[in-house]
Amino acid sequence: MAGKHLKIISGTANPEFAYKIADYLHVPLCDTLITRFSDGEVRVQIKENVRGADVFVIQTLSYPANDNIMELLLILDALKRSSTHRITAVIPYFAYARQDRKDKPRVPISAKLLADIIQKAGADRVLTVDLHSAQIQGFFDCPVDNLYALPVILDYLKSKNIQNPIVVSPDAGGVERARMLANRLDCGLAIIYKRRPAPNIVETFDVIGDVTGKNAIIIDDIIDTAGTIVSASQMLLQKGAKSVIATCTHPVFSGPAVERLKNSPIEEVIVTNTIPVRGKEFEKLKVLSVAELVGEAIKRINIESSVSSLFV
16 A cells, blocks of 8 residues: 655654664654754754655654654645645654643643643654653544554563563552563463652552562553662662563653663663763663664555554
């Protein structure tokens, strides 16, 4: 089945990721000018004809998030004004996703605001990887494909042939993600019970489940300052776990994260390339690529084929 003429545009947040997708699809990246004016404002120009094209804009919203968001919005607006057939915002890491509900007085629902802005700028569709919470899909009025990095992580874990494993969720919110991995590894599940008195501050309390003598695999969607992961690993070892490895989809790695992970008892930190880790590499770090997964989703969207089989 042939699709509309496919065009891929990359922002400057993670160009290596976009190049890998382009290689997978055998489609060159669209010639695009993205620079800054002297006062720091973003300047965008699409230097190819995109009239009638099915355009995919690849831009992760990692640090500096606000600059990368503005860059995405301007690219979308430029395309909207260029008579494209359809514009899909490919956002491997969706920023502001942790602010997805009104849990305190007088706070914004930032994820909803960002969803509204992206659509207003011109996105007809959104493709992303491991949203912090599935409900964010409902903040959009356009189709959203939320891919899971789990199959890529699972293949790597199986190749390690870990003996007597147990999958651990670092909090109650991640239980479903951990359960999916535990089912596929055919092993047990444990949960860290914790309280977070303030953002990026965690007080860990206890482990629900028996980890004695087992090799623990902590899975989360994001490692930010690494406080959660490191304190969880220490507690698991105190409770009798033989070893701990940690895995996540999005290596935000802000503040003291890299030093904490390097100095922690975690034996390996497995992440994906939704966010570039340039300058944050360390010996324990293993980066897996989800570019082919995203590339396959782009191909299927372009030819109007089913994407649902990629969700599991």
